[in-house]
Amino acid sequence: MASGFAQWGNDLYTGRRSYDIVGRRKIWFTISTILVILSAIFLIKPGLNPGIEFRGGSEFVVSGVSDTDQQLAIETVTAVAPDEQPKVTTVGNESLRIQTSTLTNDEVTEVKNALAEAYDVPVTNVTSSFIGPSWGKDISQKALTGIVVFLLLATVVMTIYFRNWRMAAAALIALFHDLLITVGVYAAIGWEVTPATVIGFLTILGYSIYDTVVVFDKVRENTADTLTQTRYTYAEKANLAVNQTLVRSINTSVVALLPVGAILFVGAFLLGAGTLRDIALALFVGMLIGTFSSVFLATPFEVVLRQREPAIREHTKKVLDARAARAAAGEDELVSAGDVRVAVGALKPGAHQGNAAQPKRKR
Amino acid sequence: MLGLIIFALLGTIAAGTKWSDASWTPNLALDLEGGTQIILTPVAENGEDISSETIAQAIDVIRQRVDSSGVAEAEITSQSGGKIVVALPGNPSEETLELVRTSAQMAFRPVLAMGNPTPTDTTPTPEPTESAAATDPAAPAPTPTPTAAAEEPSDEPTKAAPDNPSDTAYYITPAVQAEFDALDCTDPANLTGGVNGDPDKAFVTCGQDGSAKYILGPVEIEGARISSATSGLNQLPSGGQGNKWVVNIAFDNQGTTEFTDVTTRLQGLAATPPQNQFAMVLDGLVISAPSLDSGVIIADGKAEISGTFTRESAASLANQLNFGSLPMTFTVESEEQISATLGSEQLRMGLLAGLIGLGLVVVYSLFQYRALGLVTVASLIVAGVLTYSVITLLSWLQGYRLSLPGVAGLIVAIGITADSFIVYFERIRDELREGRTLVAAVDRGWERARRTILASDAVNFLAAIVLYVLAVGSVRGFAFTLGLTTLIDVLVVFMFTHPIMQLIARTKFFGQGHRLSGLDPRRLGAPESRYVGRGRVVHGPRPSGVEDAPVEDAVVEDEPTPRVPVAVGGGAAGLTIAERRAAARAAEQKAATTDSPVDAPTQESEPESGRTEGNEH
Numbered sequence: 001m002a003s004g005f006a007q008w009g010n011d012l013y014t015g016r017r018s019y020d021i022v023g024r025r026k027i028w029f030t031i032s033t034i035l036v037i038l039s040a041i042f043l044i045k046p047g048l049n050p051g052i053e054f055r056g057g058s059e060f061v062v063s064g065v066s067d068t069d070q071q072l073a074i075e076t077v078t079a080v081a082p083d084e085q086p087k088v089t090t091v092g093n094e095s096l097r098i099q100t101s102t103l104t105n106d107e108v109t110e111v112k113n114a115l116a117e118a119y120d121v122p123v124t125n126v127t128s129s130f131i132g133p134s135w136g137k138d139i140s141q142k143a144l145t146g147i148v149v150f151l152l153l154a155t156v157v158m159t160i161y162f163r164n165w166r167m168a169a170a171a172l173i174a175l176f177h178d179l180l181i182t183v184g185v186y187a188a189i190g191w192e193v194t195p196a197t198v199i200g201f202l203t204i205l206g207y208s209i210y211d212t213v214v215v216f217d218k219v220r221e222n223t224a225d226t227l228t229q230t231r232y233t234y235a236e237k238a239n240l241a242v243n244q245t246l247v248r249s250i251n252t253s254v255v256a257l258l259p260v261g262a263i264l265f266v267g268a269f270l271l272g273a274g275t276l277r278d279i280a281l282a283l284f285v286g287m288l289i290g291t292f293s294s295v296f297l298a299t300p301f302e303v304v305l306r307q308r309e310p311a312i313r314e315h316t317k318k319v320l321d322a323r324a325a326r327a328a329a330g331e332d333e334l335v336s337a338g339d340v341r342v343a344v345g346a347l348k349p350g351a352h353q354g355n356a357a358q359p360k361r362k363r
Numbered sequence: 364m365l366g367l368i369i370f371a372l373l374g375t376i377a378a379g380t381k382w383s384d385a386s387w388t389p390n391l392a393l394d395l396e397g398g399t400q401i402i403l404t405p406v407a408e409n410g411e412d413i414s415s416e417t418i419a420q421a422i423d424v425i426r427q428r429v430d431s432s433g434v435a436e437a438e439i440t441s442q443s444g445g446k447i448v449v450a451l452p453g454n455p456s457e458e459t460l461e462l463v464r465t466s467a468q469m470a471f472r473p474v475l476a477m478g479n480p481t482p483t484d485t486t487p488t489p490e491p492t493e494s495a496a497a498t499d500p501a502a503p504a505p506t507p508t509p510t511a512a513a514e515e516p517s518d519e520p521t522k523a524a525p526d527n528p529s530d531t532a533y534y535i536t537p538a539v540q541a542e543f544d545a546l547d548c549t550d551p552a553n554l555t556g557g558v559n560g561d562p563d564k565a566f567v568t569c570g571q572d573g574s575a576k577y578i579l580g581p582v583e584i585e586g587a588r589i590s591s592a593t594s595g596l597n598q599l600p601s602g603g604q605g606n607k608w609v610v611n612i613a614f615d616n617q618g619t620t621e622f623t624d625v626t627t628r629l630q631g632l633a634a635t636p637p638q639n640q641f642a643m644v645l646d647g648l649v650i651s652a653p654s655l656d657s658g659v660i661i662a663d664g665k666a667e668i669s670g671t672f673t674r675e676s677a678a679s680l681a682n683q684l685n686f687g688s689l690p691m692t693f694t695v696e697s698e699e700q701i702s703a704t705l706g707s708e709q710l711r712m713g714l715l716a717g718l719i720g721l722g723l724v725v726v727y728s729l730f731q732y733r734a735l736g737l738v739t740v741a742s743l744i745v746a747g748v749l750t751y752s753v754i755t756l757l758s759w760l761q762g763y764r765l766s767l768p769g770v771a772g773l774i775v776a777i778g779i780t781a782d783s784f785i786v787y788f789e790r791i792r793d794e795l796r797e798g799r800t801l802v803a804a805v806d807r808g809w810e811r812a813r814r815t816i817l818a819s820d821a822v823n824f825l826a827a828i829v830l831y832v833l834a835v836g837s838v839r840g841f842a843f844t845l846g847l848t849t850l851i852d853v854l855v856v857f858m859f860t861h862p863i864m865q866l867i868a869r870t871k872f873f874g875q876g877h878r879l880s881g882l883d884p885r886r887l888g889a890p891e892s893r894y895v896g897r898g899r900v901v902h903g904p905r906p907s908g909v910e911d912a913p914v915e916d917a918v919v920e921d922e923p924t925p926r927v928p929v930a931v932g933g934g935a936a937g938l939t940i941a942e943r944r945a946a947a948r949a950a951e952q953k954a955a956t957t958d959s960p961v962d963a964p965t966q967e968s969e970p971e972s973g974r975t976e977g978n979e980h
Contacts (some may be wrong), residue, residue: 005731009789009792010796012794013792013796014453027465040437056440056441056885059442068702068838070702073424089397089702089703090397090701090702090703091400091699091700091702091957092699092701093796095699097701122528129442129443129444129599130442130443131440131441131442131443131448132418132441132442133440134438134439134441135836135837136419136422137419138422138423138426138835139420139426139834139835139836139838141836142637142833142834142835142838143830143838145833145834146829146830146832146833146834146838146842147830149829149833150825150826150829150830153825153829154822154825154826156820157821157825159821161818162405193767195837196767196768198838199768199772199837199838200771200828202838202841203772203775203841204629205826206822206823206826206827206845207779208777209822209823209826210782210819210820210822210823211819213783213815213818213819213822214786214815215821217814217818217819228679244793245789248785248786248789251731251785251789252781252782252785253776253785254727255724255727255728255777255781255782255785256775256777256778256779256781256782257778258718258719258720258723258724258727258778259719259721259723259724259774259777260775260778260780261719261720261723262716262719262720262723263716263717263720263771263774264718265711265716266712266713266715266719267712267716270712271708271712274709275394275709275767275768275771276709276712276716276767276771278769279768279771283775284564287778310669334584343512345906351772353809354800354806354896355801355802356800356802356803357798357799357800357803
């Protein structure tokens with residue numbers, strides 16, 4: 001199978017086998033649009049479920065306990081309010097701090113009594129209070145400022161590196177697409193959004209751009225001399241680039257997803273709710289979508305943008321006209337042979353292969 | 364070279380464990396290790412109500428102060444009743460606790476009088492202030508000092524309005540004087556600091572070290588006018604560096620103007636010390652009350668606070684001044700140890716998940732890249748060792764702490780680091796497909812992979828820097844981890860993976876493309892007809908150490924694409940000599956396939972397009 005995969009890679013590289021990714025962009029755009037709309041719907045209803053780090057909540061302190069078993073507290077709270085994911089901390093030697101999201105007054109009294117009973121202390125030893133969010137507005141505000149500044153700088157850097165703002169624009173579209181879908185999936189599943197989740201979203205931010213830059217680097221390389229030849233259009237050259245990096249994209253995403261999948265599995269099935277599960281879900285979805293978008297969304301979108309450029313448009317027209325003329329005249333044997341050669345790499349003169357490639361004198 | 368770096372890192376940690384308080388494991392953050400919880404209760408000043416905005420403001424200031432001392436990821440929440448709960452990981456040092464506790468309300472007040480720290484006799488001694496007032500041409504007759512101890516000191520100023528903040532006649536009321544007389548600065552209870560007093564009235568307080576007591580005029584410059592503060596060793600008048608720790612402050616525009624006015628006025632009082640002194644009051648205590656050298660008017664808005672500072676306390680004061688004072692003062696209600704919220708179970712499982720993930724990555728890369736996968740694994744191990752030692756080192760030097768999201772981030776970094784190798788290997792394979800020998804392929808593949816790796820890592824690093832500078836709390840911790848792993852990725856690819864590839868490209872196993880090396884040119888579809896010199900061309904598989912099995916590629920079943928010459932220039936009908944020859948050879952080969960089936964795939968695997976594009980850069 002590996003040899004099959006390697007052979008498949010070769011065929012993709014040489015263009016013997018080619019998937020018309022850029023040409024079928026309407027399909028990908030449709031899929032993406034549907035996913036984005038679905039995510040938007042999920043974001044409105046049921047919407048995200050922010051954790052107590054963002055909303056604040058109730059806090060109980062049980063003092064004078066002889067047994068500081070944290071699991072007991074979790075069970076006690078979930079018996080009263082089944083949807084809660086209480087955070088339990090031992091304070092000092094004989095106190096427990098239990099934080100939950102905001103409970104109603106009745107529930108607070110109930111939890112208080114249950115805790116007192118569970119830990120065998122008088123009810124007066126259980127105090128309750130309200131706590132504010134530890135991840136307050138100011139943290140979100142600053143993180144948001146940071147992201148905006150980063151996106152601006154990244155746009156500038158990409159524009160300079162690729163010498164074309166369209167690539168930066170396409171990368172940003174892909175990024176928003178990835179983030180929106182990841183957040184949408186999170187909303188759909190309905191797990192609590194914790195700081196760990198937000199960290200996961202931030203990682204996606206970096207990963208999505210990273211992955212897109214790798215693919216675009218190949219596109220840039222392939223299309224550098226589009227205008228100096230008349231055999232292939234820009235779209236075809238870009239498509240070849242995507243095909244050539246397909247093996248890399250698959251390998252990278254598998255390698256990146258394996259550890260994340262392991263965390264997700266361990267987090268969701270062995271541990272239940274918690275930091276690991278939250279971050280792993282965000283990452284798993286985000287990386288999957290990130291790989292999809294850099295291959296199927298970013299490049300086709302970039303081609304669409306580039307084809308609006310007069311120079312590229314003229315060139316495309318010229319190439320297609322020439323091809324049609326040749327086909328009509330039956331001069332181009334390749335086309336007349338009915339061979340699908342559209343996405344194949346352009347012919348180029350050979351280059352020096354290095355001294356070691358020269359034949360050795362027989363001893 | 365890389366070995367040297369790792370050696371240096373480990374050596375530093377080893378030295379640290381031996382002679383300092385470093386350890387071989389990184390410090391863990393609040394969620395994994397627990398720490399210290401401090402509950403602060405606000406002290407209502409002047410009976411003011413404490414609004415939620417002031418609490419939010421206080422939380423913001425405390426967070427900035429804590430963040431500035433390292434990547435500690437403290438957790439700060441408000442509690443009902445205006446309380447603030449600060450949870451710091453581990454056992455925070457006294458300086459860190461100080462950062463949280465002190466409000467750092469700074470004010471500049473003129474000195475009206477100073478005296479010995481012990482309580483003065485109730486019989487008033489001749490005060491320097493009395494004669495001082497006489498030198499002030501605008502000031503009226505000297506204030507009457509309290510005449511009898513038995514008489515209740517009056518708090519009513521003798522004048523309707525002060526002429527200037529140094530006006531002792533207005534500010535030193537009998538009540539103030541009595542308070543001053545009674546104050547005992549040798550009593551430690553009076554040296555704990557507290558509120559700064561009414562900014563419009565005189566203020567009686569002690570020096571921070573208890574060596575003097577002061578009557579101070581109203582606040583002339585507020586701490587909020589300080590635009591920046593730094594700590595350092597003091598500058599000697601000669602320009603050299605002294606050996607005392609000081610805090611240098613710079614005022615903003617308004618502060619500069621105010622400060623110029625103050626120094627100008629104080630120069631006029633040079634004849635009546637201590638009225639030419641101004642006091643810097645921090646949290647109710649005078650930390651320093653320098654006198655102005657005669658003739659000096661400070662107009663550039665810069666001042667130096669000298670006092671009894673150590674390096675740490677100077678740095679911590681500069682920190683506090685930089686991030687502003689807390690809008691109110693707090694008392695520490697409780698300071699307790701708290702346990703981890705997640706506990707060892709989560710960490711253990713997280714590490715287990717990381718190991719499983721790593722194992723899967725190893726299996727996959729061996730499957731995909733055969734022996735080349737070992738290079739990936741070795742590089743990942745090097746990256747792992749490097750990351751671990753850097754984190755351990757930073758947790759000792761910088762107060763970096765590893766939280767569970769941090770651990771997850773590191774596990775994810777496996778993927779991003781491995782991607783660099785994949786990009787590199789795929790490029791090498793591309794070059795092999797072009798028919799280059801391995802050594803040449805490694806060189807050219809590296810040139811191009813390097814660009815891609817640097818460009819994509821640059822974007823990640825940019826994200827890390829921006830978020831680290833602009834964000835706070837756990838986002839900052841995340842940015843730190845991201846930047847760290849990105850740097851290590853670049854370092855490992857440049858200084859380990861590439862050199863290793865260059866080395867193994869020269870070995871027979873890899874260089875001749877053993878079937879298991881992952882770099883088998885035949886499998887990669889490289890053109891196999893080679894010119895071997897003396898006018899001979901060898902067709903078929905390259906010689907290699909193992910017995911050559913027929914290349915069992917999927918292509919064999921494919922309908923062979925007819926090898927057709929391609930016209931140059933698009934549309935030109937005539938064939939060149941080379942093209943005619945190629946066509947003849949193709950026909951010949953086709954006829955020969957019936958005799959030697961092994962050659963058939965050989966022909967097919969030679970791509971019609973010969974050189975694919977994009978390879979000449």
